[in-house]
Amino acid sequence: MYTTELSKTTNVASTEDPDKLAAFEARVAADEFIEPKDWMPEAYRRTLTRQISQHAHSEIVGMLPEGNWITRAPSLRRKAILLAKVQDEAGHGLYLYSAAETLGTSREQMIEALHSGKAKYSTIFNYPTLTWADIGAIGWLVDGAAIMNQVPLQRTSYGPYARAMVRVCKEESFHQRQGYEIMMAMCAGTADQKRMAQDALNRWWWPSLMMFGPPDADSPNTAQSMRWRIKRETNDELRQKFVDITVPQAAALGLSIPDPALRWNEAKGGHDYGDVDWEEFYAVVRGEGPVAKERIKARRDAWEEGAWVRDAAAAYAAKRNRKAEAA
Amino acid sequence: MAQDWPLWEVFVRSRGGLSHRHVGSVHAPDPEIALRHARDTYTRRMEGISLWVVPSAQIVASDPADDAAMFDPAADKVYRHPTFYSIPDDVTHI
Numbered sequence: 001m002y003t004t005e006l007s008k009t010t011n012v013a014s015t016e017d018p019d020k021l022a023a024f025e026a027r028v029a030a031d032e033f034i035e036p037k038d039w040m041p042e043a044y045r046r047t048l049t050r051q052i053s054q055h056a057h058s059e060i061v062g063m064l065p066e067g068n069w070i071t072r073a074p075s076l077r078r079k080a081i082l083l084a085k086v087q088d089e090a091g092h093g094l095y096l097y098s099a100a101e102t103l104g105t106s107r108e109q110m111i112e113a114l115h116s117g118k119a120k121y122s123t124i125f126n127y128p129t130l131t132w133a134d135i136g137a138i139g140w141l142v143d144g145a146a147i148m149n150q151v152p153l154q155r156t157s158y159g160p161y162a163r164a165m166v167r168v169c170k171e172e173s174f175h176q177r178q179g180y181e182i183m184m185a186m187c188a189g190t191a192d193q194k195r196m197a198q199d200a201l202n203r204w205w206w207p208s209l210m211m212f213g214p215p216d217a218d219s220p221n222t223a224q225s226m227r228w229r230i231k232r233e234t235n236d237e238l239r240q241k242f243v244d245i246t247v248p249q250a251a252a253l254g255l256s257i258p259d260p261a262l263r264w265n266e267a268k269g270g271h272d273y274g275d276v277d278w279e280e281f282y283a284v285v286r287g288e289g290p291v292a293k294e295r296i297k298a299r300r301d302a303w304e305e306g307a308w309v310r311d312a313a314a315a316y317a318a319k320r321n322r323k324a325e326a327a
Numbered sequence: 328m329a330q331d332w333p334l335w336e337v338f339v340r341s342r343g344g345l346s347h348r349h350v351g352s353v354h355a356p357d358p359e360i361a362l363r364h365a366r367d368t369y370t371r372r373m374e375g376i377s378l379w380v381v382p383s384a385q386i387v388a389s390d391p392a393d394d395a396a397m398f399d400p401a402a403d404k405v406y407r408h409p410t411f412y413s414i415p416d417d418v419t420h421i
Binding site: 163 | 330331332334351352353354356357360367368369371372388390391
């Protein structure tokens with residue numbers, strides 16, 4: 001999903017107080033929510049901080065591929081919609097940064113980690129948006145996959161994260177629908193427009209499946225994360241669900257999914273699908289995505305070019321405080 | 328890099344007659360910018376008609392470690408609820 005590093009090793013330190021650990025595990029197992037000031041094992045705090053901050057970074061970097069098309073949206077209606085969607089992504093990033101901060105990492109540290117390349121974000125945003133149809137495909141597939149991931153996280157064990165997810169999910173459903181509507185319009189348009197829609201699906205299909213993360217067999221900490229209710233369904237379970245709901249949506253558009261191995265499997269009650277190119281996924285995680293450098297440069301430039309605004313606001317606040325103290 | 332701006336807790340009144348409810352937080356250097364950020368972050372879809380922002384540092388919270396001492400004494404005082412008292416069915420309006 002938005003957390004490509006979930007599979008990193010988390011060592012549940014044996015230094016934790018066993019009584020506290022047992023009480024914590026029992027609370028989580030009973031589906032209670034953990035709140036910021038509650039005792040929690042260090043590994044839980046660390047894993048969550050990584051997961052939530054990666055999720056936040058993904059929302060923020062996720063504005064870039066779409067921002068690319070705001071000035072070239074084909075109508076005022078589409079432009080207003082795209083602006084609202086990109087603004088939502090900024091908002092989602094902010095909800096999530098706030099949630100991560102409650103675990104003891106500052107906003108500044110997280111932004112620094114993103115800009116230095118230390119922190120990861122979803123691999124999906126390191127692919128370029130070449131045509132307007134990509135904006136449709138992103139809303140439909142990328143936001144669709146994100147929703148699939150995020151819905152179960154509304155019941156995640158960490159209260160601030162769960163509450164942020166409730167807000168995000170409520171707002172995200174328009175993102176997917178507006179994307180699908182763009183695809184509908186293009187598929188009902190000229191032959192060229194339909195070709196563009198098919199081309200966008202061809203390019204975004206496999207990266208969207210990669211958003212759910214590596215196969216369960218290569219995701220050794222899934223069991224731990226599921227026990228802690230940081231994750232509520234496995235990568236492969238979510239990927240299967242996504243394939244099953246998306247296939248008929250593609251059919252309704254008259255588009256074909258670029259996977260010759262895709263077919264309905266009556267026995268399992270789901271689709272079989274071809275092998276995901278995990279080498280490509282790991283390469284993108286390592287920072288070798290087609291536009292990875294461009295994305296981080298855009299983030300750094302925005303941060304640096306906005307520095308004078310932040311400085312001015314801080315100077316103004318300092319002056320006001322001085323005056324208030326003097327009065 | 329400069330230090331983070333102070334944190335503010337955001338409360339929204341969704342409509343007249345309801346109390347303000349905590350929705351999240353924002354960083355801002357001063358109260359006006361805190362309000363503007365709160366508006367952009369938490370009320371993009373007609374979520375409310377009034378906003379409060381409060382410096383997070385000003386909030387005094389109970390300690391979860393003291394939960395039992397704080398809240399358990401209420402548990403054995405069920406006589407504070409009307410259902411504790413049984414009244415015959417034929418006695419009405421009570």
